Amino acid sequence: MGIKSFCLKKSLWVFHFAGASCNNCDIEILDVLTPRYDVERFGIQLIGSPRHADVLLVSGSINQRDKPRLLEVYNQASKPVFVVAFGACGCTGGIFAEGNTFAGPLDQIVPVDAYIPGCPPKPEAILAGITKLVKTI
Amino acid sequence: MANRKIIPVGPYHPLQEEPELFKLYCEGETVKDIKWETGYNHRGIEKLSESKTFEQVFFLVERICGICSTSHPFAYANCMEEIADVEIPDRAKYIRSIIGELERLHSHYLWVGLAGHFLGYNTVFMWAWKYREPILDMFEIISGNRNSYAMFKIGGVRRDVNQNQIDQLRKVMNQIKKKNDLLTGAVMDDPVIHARTKGVGVLTKQDVMDYAAVGPTARASGWKIDIRHDDPYAAYDMVDWNVITAQEGDVFAKAKVRLLENYESIKIIEQCLDKLEQEPEGNTEVKVKEIPEGIGTGHAEAPRGEVFHFVKTDGSNSPVRHKIRAPSYVNIATFKKSCVGQTISDATISLAAVDPCYCCTERMAFAYDHDTGKKIYDGNELVQLSQKKTEEIRKTYKI
Numbered sequence: 081m082g083i084k085s086f087c088l089k090k091s092l093w094v095f096h097f098a099g100a101s102c103n104n105c106d107i108e109i110l111d112v113l114t115p116r117y118d119v120e121r122f123g124i125q126l127i128g129s130p131r132h133a134d135v136l137l138v139s140g141s142i143n144q145r146d147k148p149r150l151l152e153v154y155n156q157a158s159k160p161v162f163v164v165a166f167g168a169c170g171c172t173g174g175i176f177a178e179g180n181t182f183a184g185p186l187d188q189i190v191p192v193d194a195y196i197p198g199c200p201p202k203p204e205a206i207l208a209g210i211t212k213l214v215k216t217i
Numbered sequence: 218m219a220n221r222k223i224i225p226v227g228p229y230h231p232l233q234e235e236p237e238l239f240k241l242y243c244e245g246e247t248v249k250d251i252k253w254e255t256g257y258n259h260r261g262i263e264k265l266s267e268s269k270t271f272e273q274v275f276f277l278v279e280r281i282c283g284i285c286s287t288s289h290p291f292a293y294a295n296c297m298e299e300i301a302d303v304e305i306p307d308r309a310k311y312i313r314s315i316i317g318e319l320e321r322l323h324s325h326y327l328w329v330g331l332a333g334h335f336l337g338y339n340t341v342f343m344w345a346w347k348y349r350e351p352i353l354d355m356f357e358i359i360s361g362n363r364n365s366y367a368m369f370k371i372g373g374v375r376r377d378v379n380q381n382q383i384d385q386l387r388k389v390m391n392q393i394k395k396k397n398d399l400l401t402g403a404v405m406d407d408p409v410i411h412a413r414t415k416g417v418g419v420l421t422k423q424d425v426m427d428y429a430a431v432g433p434t435a436r437a438s439g440w441k442i443d444i445r446h447d448d449p450y451a452a453y454d455m456v457d458w459n460v461i462t463a464q465e466g467d468v469f470a471k472a473k474v475r476l477l478e479n480y481e482s483i484k485i486i487e488q489c490l491d492k493l494e495q496e497p498e499g500n501t502e503v504k505v506k507e508i509p510e511g512i513g514t515g516h517a518e519a520p521r522g523e524v525f526h527f528v529k530t531d532g533s534n535s536p537v538r539h540k541i542r543a544p545s546y547v548n549i550a551t552f553k554k555s556c557v558g559q560t561i562s563d564a565t566i567s568l569a570a571v572d573p574c575y576c577c578t579e580r581m582a583f584a585y586d587h588d589t590g591k592k593i594y595d596g597n598e599l600v601q602l603s604q605k606k607t608e609e610i611r612k613t614y615k616i
Contacts, residue, residue, distance in 0.1 A: 100258045104283025104364045107327065111353075114330075114346035145257050175280055178268065179261035200283065200364055 085217050088134060091123035092214070095133035097153055100176065101140020104200035105167040109137065117203045124210065130157040135213070136190075139166040141173045143181040147189060154190045162213060163192045168199040220244055224561065226568070239552070239568070246560045251552050266539040271297060271371060271508055274536065278526075279365050281543065284327065287320040288519030289541070290369040292526040295450050296515025297371045300530055301505050307452075308496040309373040311489040314452040315386070316359070316368050317517070318482040318489075322393065323352045324520035325475045325482075329400060332472060335565050336413055337604030341403060348396040351389045358382060373502025380498075383490050390483050390490075397483070401476045412610045414468035418555035418567030421466055428551045431544050432522025434570075437474045438466035444518040456488040468570040508534075519544055562602045 098106050112119045113126065127133060130153045142150060154163070165186045168174035173185050186192055193216070196209035226239040237257060242250040262281055266274050278289040291313065298305065305313075326349040333341025353363045359382055360366035368374050378386075404410055425435045435442050443460045445453040461477045463470035510532040516525045522544030529538040555567045 100260045102280040102283045102286075104280070104286070107283060108364070111346065115343055116347060116350050140258075141260060143257075143259055145259065149257075175277055176260045176262075176265070179265050181259050181261050199280075202363060 089214055089217050091125075092134050092210070093125055093127045093132055094135045094137050095128075095130045095153070095157065096126055096137045096139070097130075097150060099138060099140035099146045099150065099170070100143045100181075101167070101169060105139035105170070108200045108203060108206065109139065109166070112203045112206050117207065119207065119210065122210070130154075133157050133161060135162045135164055137164045137166050138170050138186055141169040141176040141179070142183050142186055142189060143179075144183045145181075147183040150189060162194065163190050164194045164196060164209070164213065165192045166196050167201055168197060171195045171197050174199065221249065237549075241556070241561070241564060243561060246562075248556050248559050248561060248564050251556050253549065253552070263539050263541060266536055268535065270534045271536070274539070275369055276367060278541070279367065281541065283364050284324050285320070285519040285521065285524065285543075286365045287317050287368070288517050288524045289526070289543075291317055291451070291517035292515045292524040293528070294369045294371060294515070295517060296513045296526045296528050297508065298513075299515060300511045300513035300528065301371065301508050303372050303503055303505055305373050305503060306496075306500045307455075308377075308493065308498075309501045310452040310455070311493045311496070312374045312378050312501065313369070314456070315378070315486050315489045315493075316366060316374075317451065318485045319352055319355060321482050321520045322479055323349050323356075325479050326352070326400075328475055328520075329404070329472065332468075332566065332569055335569050335603055336410065337607040338410070341400070344396075344403075345400060348393065348400070351392060355386055355389050358385060370502065371508075372505040377499060377501050378493065380494070383493060386486070386490060390487055394480075394483055397476070397479050404472055404476060408614050409607055409610050411469065412614075413607055414472065414566065415465070417468045417563050418559065418570050419465070419467045420551055420555050424554045425466070425551065428547065428554065430522070430548050430551050432519070432548065433471055433474045433478070434522065434548045434551060436460070436462045437470040439464045442523075444516050444523050448516070450515075450517065452489055452492075453485070455492070456485050458485050458488075468566055471570045508532075521545055522548060562606045565603045 096106070096109055109126075111117065130136065136154065136157055138150070154161070163186075165171045169176060170186055173182055176182060177185070183189070194209055194213045196205060198205050201209070222243050224241040224243055226241060238254040240252045241248050242252070262277060266277055269277055274293060275290050278293050279286045281289050326345045330342040330345030330349070333339070333345065356366055357363050359378060360368055360376060368376060420430070420434070420438045422439045425438045425440050430438075430440075431442060439462055441460055441462050444450070446460045458481045461474050461481060463474050508530050510530055512527070512529045514525070514527050516523050518524075524544060525542040527538070527540040528536045531537050552568060555570070556564050559567055
């Protein structure tokens with residue numbers, strides 16, 4: 081294991097991209113940062129800029145207006161960046177996949193490294209997903 | 218005009234329910250004008266609704282907003298029951314009200330926490346989110362999911378609340394009451410919070426009437442508007458509670474209204490639990506065989522204000538037209554009054570005070586100098602600016 085991946089394992093910085101989501105996933109992401117689940121003890125932190133991010137967490141379905149902006153954010157992120165599809169909408173489009181503004185599931189727009197399904201995923205599922213992602217590093 | 222600068226807030230910015238773009242036009246430190254763009258979160262829900270059956274629409278409208286995931290089904294159920302002309306059993310009414318008020322509690326806690334974060338009080342953020350957890354646990358016990366409860370159906374509710382769950386709810390309500398005292402005290406007695414929020418983002422009663430604001434935003438400016446009171450639905454006319462209003466219209470008044478509303482919610486839930494015990498168990502729905510042709514309207518009071526649904530049916534099994542109006546949509550327009558004339562560091566909390574369902578703490582706002590194109594502030598610096606101001610006030614109060 082190189083020093084780079086060793087450090088990465090201990091401090092995953094997450095940029096959260098909320099697509100056309102319903103907020104459920106977004107509040108559950110915040111929830112795992114607060115005292116009961118507290119993922120900050122594993123070095124995981126939400127940050128404000130995609131340029132500093134190790135993980136791009138995408139929640140919500142992607143509509144036509146979001147798509148170019150998602151690509152821009154993905155291109156801005158320093159590589160390697162892990163893309164995590166969060167929630168049913170992030171994974172497949174969910175209930176909104178039949179909508180007239182839907183611009184294709186996330187994995188057809190950017191390469192996805194991990195999927196966390198659920199509507200919304202429970203905090204325990206989020207922790208399990210993160211653990212699996214860390215193990216692949 | 219020469220020094221006018223634009224600060225774009227968004228589109229992927231945590232302050233708003235939906236990804237939206239706000240442009241603050243600033244001269245020096247003062248916000249002179251504000252404009253906004255929407256459409257980043259458009260999912261075509263009204264159109265999707267026409268392709269679903271009446272029962273499936275519940276699961277769709279629940280996912281309009283994850284925080285108001287009872288209010289939309291509530292309004293839609295009221296609307297469909299008006300078309301079908303059914304009266305639901307009392308037990309179902311009480312269960313509906315309990316779920317609605319639990320949602321208001323968790324939503325207001327969420328707001329208090331995030332407002333604390335923007336003012337530089339991260340302790341309040343952590344506390345409020347910690348005390349919110351028992352409410353989410355109760356949702357999980359009753360409905361099986363922490364958010365998006367799927368409790369509603371045309372003619373009643375999907376699941377009953379049994380005696381065991383009633384006892385657990387009582388216990389949680391007793392806990393929450395103490396925590397609410399603590400949080401209310403933390404906000405009401407702190408001189409720094411007073412200094413940061415009093416006289417900031419003021420909306421007069423005339424302003425909220427002009428912009429047709431709803432919910433706590435309007436009530437904090439002295440306009441007594443609450444659908445639960447004005448046009449009672451479910452069990453709200455069978456229990457005793459008060460509409461909370463304040464007169465000042467600033468950020469502090471909005472916080473006060475929300476914190477005091479928590480007590481009213483607890484009061485409503487406890488009365489509903491008492492009455493629920495007297496009702497026969499299992500009597501939670503009336504069977505609705507078919508929906509006739511017609512039009513119906515339904516509204517419900519979400520934590521942020523009035524949710525309005527309109528449905529037109531033609532006798533088939535899906536809506537012909539479904540119109541939805543959510544509270545944040547009208548409340549956002551009041552930014553034009555509340556933010557203009559403020560400093561940039563106060564704009565953050567003024568935007569947040571309306572509670573436009575904001576849900577995350579990271580932000581992607583950048584300020585560029587109009588002439589040179591040089592970056593002035595990014596999102597974190599904006600929050601730091603706001604937190605720094607609190608620090609300075611703290612020093613003057615010697616705390």
